[in-house]
Amino acid sequence: MRKIYFTFKYDIRFAFEPRRLSDKHLNILACFPNLVNLRLSFMNSKFNLNGFEKVAGVWTQLQELTAPGCEISDENLALVISNMNRVKRLVVPGADFGPLALAALRPHFPHLKELNMSLSAINMGAATVEILASCSQLQSLTADRVAGWRVREGEEWACQQSLKSLEVCFVLSRPNPKYRQQQLIFERISELRNLERLDISNRKIPDRDLRYTLDFRLGRGLGVLKTLKALREFHFEYTKQWMETEEVEWMLENWPQLEVVMGPLNVDNDIDARLKSLFCDNYIDAY
Numbered sequence: 601m602r603k604i605y606f607t608f609k610y611d612i613r614f615a616f617e618p619r620r621l622s623d624k625h626l627n628i629l630a631c632f633p634n635l636v637n638l639r640l641s642f643m644n645s646k647f648n649l650n651g652f653e654k655v656a657g658v659w660t661q662l663q664e665l666t667a668p669g670c671e672i673s674d675e676n677l678a679l680v681i682s683n684m685n686r687v688k689r690l691v692v693p694g695a696d697f698g699p700l701a702l703a704a705l706r707p708h709f710p711h712l713k714e715l716n717m718s719l720s721a722i723n724m725g726a727a728t729v730e731i732l733a734s735c736s737q738l739q740s741l742t743a744d745r746v747a748g749w750r751v752r753e754g755e756e757w758a759c760q761q762s763l764k765s766l767e768v769c770f771v772l773s774r775p776n777p778k779y780r781q782q783q784l785i786f787e788r789i790s791e792l793r794n795l796e797r798l799d800i801s802n803r804k805i806p807d808r809d810l811r812y813t814l815d816f817r818l819g820r821g822l823g824v825l826k827t828l829k830a831l832r833e834f835h836f837e838y839t840k841q842w843m844e845t846e847e848v849e850w851m852l853e854n855w856p857q858l859e860v861v862m863g864p865l866n867v868d869n870d871i872d873a874r875l876k877s878l879f880c881d882n883y884i885d886a887y
Contacts, residue, residue, distance in 0.1 A: 630655040637664040637689075649695075653679035664689035668716075674698030681705050691716040693742070702727045709734045716742040718767065725750055728768060732757040732788075740765040745802075748772040748781030751788055760791045767799035767835075772812045782814055786824040795828055799835035801863065813839040818847060826854040836863035844871070848878045861886045 629638075638659070640649075649672035656662075662684045671694050672680075678700035681687060687708035695701070697717035705712070712735045717727075725746040732741065738759040748770055757763075766789070772781050789798070802813050816822050816836065834855075843865045851858060861884060865875040879886035 626651065626655045630658045633658050633660065635659045635662050637666075638662060639664075639666040640670065641668070650676050652676070653683075656680040656683040659683070659685075661685050663687065666691040667695075668693055670694050672696070674700045677701040678704040681708070684708070686711050688712065689714040693718045697727070702730075706734075711737055713737050713762075714740040716740075718742045718744060729755075732759060732763075734758055737762050739763060742767040745769040745771050748785060751781065751784050753784055757788055757791065761794060763792050764794055764830075765797040765799075766792065766795060767797070767801075769800055769802050770814055772814070779820070783821050783824075785814065786821045790824045790827045793827055794830050796830050796857075797833040797835075798828070798831060799833070800839065801835050801837035802839050803837070816841055816847065817843060818850060822847060822850065828855060830857055831855045832857050833860040834858065834862070835860075839863060840867055841865055842867060843875060845875065845878065848875050852879075852882055852884075858884055860884070863887075 649667060649670040652672065653676040656679060660683075663686050665680070665684070665687075666689065668691060670692055672692065674696045677692065677695050677697065681690070681701060681704035687705060688711055690705070690712070691714065693716045695717065705715075709731070712731075715731060715735075715738070725744070728741070728743040728746050729750045731738065731743075733755060736758040739762050741759075741763065742765075746768055751770070770781075770785050789795070800814050814836070834851075841864055848865070851861075861876075861879050864872055865886075866872045876886035
């Protein structure tokens with residue numbers, strides 16, 4: 601172990617150099633039974649967290665676990681979650697977040713505020729929709745991809761008032777059903793009145809499926825999102841878009857808090873550059 605950070609009484613952060621927790625590390629972690637917030641940061645980009653569950657039962661007050669880059673199995677993550685007191689924040693983007701972890705997390709849905717399971721090797725699209733529909737206190741959700749057909753008519757999201765950051769790639773069916781699916785997705789997103797960050801970037805889907813991500817043209821339903829008055833960041837990287845001047849002007853008029861736009865506004869590079877210059881002229885960063 602190289603570093604230990606004490607930030608406040610029950611908040612400890614560790615930084616490890618090896619790629620796996622040793623018994624020595626586990627014994628040190630077990631010396632702090634009153635932990636409320638545990639953040640593990642690693643020198644390496646990936647870190648194997650299996651074995652961590654052996655001491656998880658010590659922390660009867662633990663509410664927040666942040667471990668970016670960790671690798672842990674679905675079974676072991678479920679054991680960790682089941683031993684936590686009230687899960688308010690769970691940031692484990694590299695974990696195999698599967699059905700066992702989801703089952704362990706369900707009792708904590710009423711007080712869950714932040715969840716990041718974005719790099720899971722398991723496609724948890726159904727879990728993502730369930731979390732949106734069940735977690736009324738959720739403020740930030742970062743997940744993988746969700747098939748558009750999972751967003752069904754009449755199924756509202758419980759986090760309408762609380763959600764501030766949504767990072768999910770919605771994948772539409774091909775070819776004809778996708779427009780109705782997009783309309784339903786836009787309707788659900790439009791109800792997130794306090795949303796500040798929307799990221800639908802396509803980071804894991806093969807290039808051949810780019811055309812089946814959300815299409816942000818007025819003719820495809822963009823106007824429904826006029827309710828997002830708090831939106832500050834809009835990300836749509838690795839998607840295909842065909843926006844024109846009218847879409848940019850619409851965003852400038854309807855999203856008054858907008859500060860950052862990141863992604864290809866149009867598949868034509870010349871049009872894309874021209875549209876981004878319009879944002880820049882209005883003091884909005886466009887990349």
